[in-house]
Amino acid sequence: MLSYKAPLRDMKFLLNDVFDFQKHYKDLSNGANADPETVDMILQGMADFAENILSPLYQPADAEGCHFENGVVTTPKGFKDAYNQFVEGGWQGISYPEEYGGMNLPMSLNLIKSEMMGTANWPWAMYPGLTTGCINTLMQYGTEEQKDTYLPKLIEGTWSGTMCLTEPQAGTDLGQVKTKAVPQEDGSYTLNGTKIFISSGEHDLTDNIIHIVLARLPDAPEGTRGISLFIVPKFNINEEGEAGERNGVSCGSIEHKMGIASSATCVLNFDNAKGYLIGEPNRGLKAMFTFMNTARIGTGIQGLAHCELAFQNALPYAKERRSMRTLSGTKEPEKVADAIINHADVRRMLLTMKAFAEGGRSMIYHAARYADKMSQGVAENNNEEFEKWDDKLGFYTPILKGFLTELAIEAAKEGQQVYGGHGYIKEWGMELIARDARISTLYEGTTGVQALDLLGRKVILQSKGKIIRDYTSSIMKWCGEYALDKNMRKFVWALTKLCAEWNTLTVRLMLSARKDREIISAASVDYLMYSGYIMMAYHWARMAAVAYDKLENGGVEAPEFYKAKIQTAEFYFDKILPRTSGHAESMVAPSSSMTDMDIEHFAFLD
Amino acid sequence: MLSYKAPLRDMKFLLNDVFDFQKHYKDLSNGANADPETVDMILQGMADFAENILSPLYQPADAEGCHFENGVVTTPKGFKDAYNQFVEGGWQGISYPEEYGGMNLPMSLNLIKSEMMGTANWPWAMYPGLTTGCINTLMQYGTEEQKDTYLPKLIEGTWSGTMCLTEPQAGTDLGQVKTKAVPQEDGSYTLNGTKIFISSGEHDLTDNIIHIVLARLPDAPEGTRGISLFIVPKFNINEEGEAGERNGVSCGSIEHKMGIASSATCVLNFDNAKGYLIGEPNRGLKAMFTFMNTARIGTGIQGLAHCELAFQNALPYAKERRSMRTLSGTKEPEKVADAIINHADVRRMLLTMKAFAEGGRSMIYHAARYADKMSQGVAENNNEEFEKWDDKLGFYTPILKGFLTELAIEAAKEGQQVYGGHGYIKEWGMELIARDARISTLYEGTTGVQALDLLGRKVILQSKGKIIRDYTSSIMKWCGEYALDKNMRKFVWALTKLCAEWNTLTVRLMLSARKDREIISAASVDYLMYSGYIMMAYHWARMAAVAYDKLENGGVEAPEFYKAKIQTAEFYFDKILPRTSGHAESMVAPSSSMTDMDIEHFAFLD
Incomplete structure (x- = not known):
């Protein structure tokens, strides 16, 4: 049986020793709420919940899976009880404003909470996780009325949320979204269409589900510039502000998947569903991307x-x-x-x-x-x-x-x-x-989409390589401080060399791309992994530097703890970081090895 | 839905153009049986069976899985019909001697048969696949009587076989096997013990199942030198040579696994099961390894x-x-x-x-x-x-x-x-x-075991690196023939460089291992992958050379077929082969990054 223990010592090593979150919190307007005692309480409280409530449910819930019958989704045994405890603990709202019932703690604590919940039981954690996306959208784009209507219940956790993007023909390419939204006289919209792969799209954990839906207005331009964002509640909100009559959105089926079986992945049918525009018309995709x-x-x-x-x-x-x-x-x-x-x-x-x-x-x-x-x-x-x-x-x-x-x-x-x-x-x-x-x-x-976002958009299109120059120069500056440190030498030398190479490769790809546009796509996943390995190396070097310092100047942990950090850093540099070499060689290959083959000649099976 | 089409053109490209199997068959005593018409018939016959019978069963059988009730295993719907057709076609015996009912074709055709069956439906193919191991053991170590008793039915396919090695405490380390075999007055043995992970250990496809079992004699020395091999049929063989009374071996349960759900993975209990020694006492492990x-x-x-x-x-x-x-x-x-x-x-x-x-x-x-x-x-x-x-x-x-x-x-x-x-x-x-x-x-x-077998046993212990010198010099000799060939230059240069590096790294590891024994284990998986990538590069270079030759001198395939081979070779050299760099760097790291950490300091979770 799997078990989970929150690695609090490792977490505190980062929070206190490596990054000094207390100092960082001092710069935040809500940082004062996150005093050391509160942070400890949050960490310990969530650790208890994750270890004792969520973790034991993980394997049995996978074996049971979600149940679907007549449009109703029932989550595995124990999920609802755990969710109720989560709501009672006020966990959904820890990082949201007090005016909507939250605790107004910094978002970082919410992420650390997600880490513990997700490690103990990822599919369970997806239910409150999706709500977060919905809350964030409402926080930034909702009218005051919309915020007042939805946020208190969502932040309390008694309602949950979804993000409805994908359709059968439109995944990554959201410009192909077909779901229609027609304005009504009362200011609402009537939505028709089908969404697939909607995590937490239907379930039995909450009194209502608030869907954030991408759809097209009747006069919308084609493609990505014609997508708007709508709020579609599962139950329309009645005058008391509670879940009232059922809206025209229903779950057609749930997917049978390789894993995350206890997270309901739904086909959602919108049949004359009542929805409300959120944000500006035709600017839905931009809102989504934020x-x-x-x-x-x-x-x-x-x-x-x-x-x-x-x-x-x-x-x-x-x-x-x-x-x-x-x-x-x-x-x-x-x-x-x-x-x-x-x-x-x-x-x-x-x-x-x-x-x-x-x-x-x-x-x-x-x-x-x-x-x-x-x-x-x-x-x-x-x-x-x-x-x-x-x-x-x-x-x-x-x-x-x-x-x-x-x-x-x-x-x-x-x-x-x-x-x-x-x-x-x-x-x-x-x-x-x-x-x-x-x-x-x-x-x-997908990884390919992330890779293209990194290399194509962020590195080349938006910054012409500056983003890499800036990041690597910050690493090199840090390395400079340790250049004469005997302990750290092996790390900083390796890092410095890689920073130089990272820049060279970036420039080389930008130059190649002038004649060979496809090299950006061909190189992208190599570039992503290469960047990731160097970024992680920088983090390991920083952790090693802190550990050396603590060993010499006395830290709160036993020396073995710091020694193990240094040993792991050494392992990373010895056995993992060399992978950058292969990615570096591979990424500069011209795209022709990929693009030359005729589509019909990939296989000869007849 | 998945589908499978046997890639006969690719297969024939290798059989005829790259390796010239007809020439190779001329050197085999049974090679004359494998004339081009027979080879074609086998390929086409198996392609039909794999594409039309096995492939459609693959996904439904996974969804259904094997059934277990009261010691009886029922395979998924359609498996038995497909198996009967396999038996009727005489497929089990194509590469076994005619005196036992086989077709006496070269073993290579059996492997190609396995490829097609396995690609179409791997879990189904495991049932006849395990029989092969049993037949091979009997062929080499069985007495004439044992061969006469078991081989005809096994080769016909009406009986199947297993290999019973693993026990709960003994996987890779078979020296820990505990199953006992006590000699009886009639020359047979009585076996008691439990085996796990026995593929095809129980099922409904055949009239009898012949288990090949690792067990210990009462006076056996400890460890690997005290393991003997036994034949234990599910049903004892009666005087007519048919399956008679049930023997004391039964299936206790089947495993619930990540995949290969339609291949029954059994716990087998031997309760006073009647068995027969095969091969010499205490030499079972050697027999197994052959x-x-x-x-x-x-x-x-x-x-x-x-x-x-x-x-x-x-x-x-x-x-x-x-x-x-x-x-x-x-x-x-x-x-x-x-x-x-x-x-x-x-x-x-x-x-x-x-x-x-x-x-x-x-x-x-x-x-x-x-x-x-x-x-x-x-x-x-x-x-x-x-x-x-x-x-x-x-x-x-x-x-x-x-x-x-x-x-x-x-x-x-x-x-x-x-x-x-x-x-x-x-x-x-x-x-x-x-x-x-x-x-x-x-x-x-596991991969780790293969890696240690390659680097520790085959390369260092048994050959002191000679095996790599020999293999790389054969590659370099081949490269030499193409050194002036404009088309092939990029391939042969890359290969030559890697062959030199492969030797250098091997020597370096051997030298390091004198002082740092653990580096053999620490480097092994890198070494395995590194070797694999170079070996595959050599094969791609050879295929490219043949394709260039066919393009220039006219081959039986359309030019696009050969062009696609060359393009794929280029892709492999551009985008895959660079991975060797990372493995090369990583494998020479001293084992200290792995061995220094104290066992108790891997995690600090309390």
Whole structure:
């Protein structure tokens, strides 16, 4: 059976030692709420909930799955009880304004909450997770009346939310959306169309479900410039502000999927559903994209979550399972064989998962500080502030989402490998992590979409490489401080060399792209992974620097804790970071090896 | 729905143009049976069976799974009918001697048969596949009486076989096997113990199941030197030579697994089961290992199978699904969006699967010629001949098994990526390929076990690097022939450089290992993957050379066929082969990054 223990010591190492969140909170208007005692209370409270309530439900709920009958979706046993406790604890609203019933804590605490919930039980965590997207949309684009109508219940958690984008013919390419919205005399709209892949689109956890729906007005231009955003509640809101009559939106079926079986993925049919325009007409896609950053950090957290869970559950097995003798000599002569954790290759797998989880956490927490400032901009209706931080986040999110989820697939796989054949058996649960991790590179934009966003949009189109020059120069500046530090030398040299190469490759790709447009697409996934490995290396170097400092100057943790951080950093630089070489070589290959083949000549099967 | 079409043109390209199997068959005593007409008949007959009978059963059988009730296993609907047709076609025995009812065709044709069956429906193919292991054991170690008793029915297919190795505490480390075998006065043995993970251990396809079981004699020494091999039939054989009374072996349960749900993975309980010693006492493990090569090629074929199936089913979707416009300009202005096959990154994924499938097939067919000679040695009781070819195969098998199955996991993943969110939905079937492929790096020895076999045993212990010197010098000799060939230059230069590096790295690892034994384990998986990528590059270079030759001198295929081979080779060298760089850097890192961490300091979760 899988289990989860919140890695509070690792989390606090980042919050206190690496990033000094208390200092960061001092710059936030709502930062004073996040004093050390409150942060501790949130961490401990969520750890208890995740470990004791969510984690035990994870495997049984997968086996049971969601039930669908006559348009009604029933979540697995225990999900509703857990959700009620979540609502009672006020967890949905911790980072939303007090005027709507929230606790007005910085958004970073909400992300750390998501990390714990998601690691314990990702599919369960998707229900409140989707609500977050809905709340964010309303916060930024809703009228005062809309906010007053929906936010208190959503922030309380008694209502939940969805984001309805995808249609059968339109996934990544939302310009193909066909759902129609026709204005009515009362100012509302009548929606008709079909949405698919709607997570939490229908379920039994809340009294109402508020759908945020992409649709077209009758006079809308074609393509992406003709998409508007609508609020469509499952139950229309009555005069008391409660869920009233059923609206014309219903669940046609739920998908049978490889994993996240206890998260209901719905086909939603809009049959003359009553909806309300949110934001400006035909500007729906722009509104949607402003929340992409948050949604993508959320999926990046899924990457971290599965790395952590795979690691936590592979470790005890590696300590208990005995097989063969270690190459360097018998380690446990009194036993029939050595525990497999003694084999270097098993350690390689464990350390890979560990390095991914802890490195990924550092990357997420770093970005969480930008998210704090961005959402403060929203809460204070300060659009300039929002855009400033949203822009900054825009560089990180495709990497967090694209790179960390790819690592999660690898970590989940290594977790299974540690178990040998048992890694394939449902009872042990390692295969569940692998199945659930698998969705993370597909939804919220595939890895390919993230990669194109990074290289094509953020690096080349929007900044002509400046974004990389800025980021690498900040790394190099940091490295400069450690250039003479004997302990840190190996890390800073490797990083400096890679920063130089990263710039060179970026320029080379920009030059190539003038004649070979397709190289941007051909190189993009290599570029994404390359960037991710260097970014994670920078985080590991920073963690190592802090650990060395704490070892020399005394930290709150035992020395072994800091030593293990340094050892993991060394492992990362020795065994993971070399992967950049292959990506560097591959990304500069001209696109012709991909584009030359005639479509009809890919296969000769007749 | 998934579908399968046997890639006969690709197969014949290898059989006729790249390897000239007809010439190779002339050197085999049973080669005359494999005249071109017979080979064609076998290929076409099996293609029909795989495409029309096995392939349509694949997805429904996964959804249904195997049924277990009161010790009885029922296979999914249609499995038994398909199996009966397989028996009627005489397919089980195509490569076994005529005296036992076989067709005495070279073993390579049996492997190609397995490829087609396995690509169409891997879990179904495991039932006859396990029988092969049982037949091979009997062929080589059985007494004449044992052969006469079991082989005709097994080769006919009316009986099936298993290999019973694993126990709850003993997987890779078979020295820990506990099952006991006590000699009886009648010359038989009484077996008691529990075996797990026994594929095809119980099912409803055949009249009897012949288990080959690893167990210990009462006076056996501890560890691997005290393991003997036994034949334990499910039904004892009566005087008519038919299945008679039930023996004391029963199925306790079947596993619930991530995939291969329609292959029954059984717990087998031996309760005073009657067994017969096969081969010498206490030499069972050696006997077992002599068949490892064949079993591992079989799993290597699984790697090829899933790469091919993922490719075949991603391709039509990529041609039909429309999303966005291509970076280099609109390709289909009359359509709402371009087919995604126009995007370079989608082509990268398709070509990755294609390059893995066709490159893997070439590697398998190359090894199949050694398997031909090895099994001729067995059929003719020529142990010297058997060992000679078994030895040669020993270098290839950990690579075929370890490397190709890792590629299959990647190919299956890319297949899902091409489908976006639909890749996660059961209906489309891409997720099934991913789940089924996932077992392949776990059973028959994990990737780590293959890697240690390659680097630790085959390269260092047994040959002190000679095996790599020999292999690379054969590649370099081949490259030399093309050094002045303008077309081939880019391939042979890259290969030559890598051959030199492969030798250098091998020597470097051997030297390091004198002081740092654990580096062999720490480097092994990098070394395996590195070796695999170079081996596959050599195969792609050879295919390219043949294709250039056919283009210039006229081949039987249309020029586009040969052009596509060259383009795929170019893609492989541009986008896949650079991965060797990362593995090369990583493998020489000292083991200390893995071994230094104290076992108790991997995690701090309290």
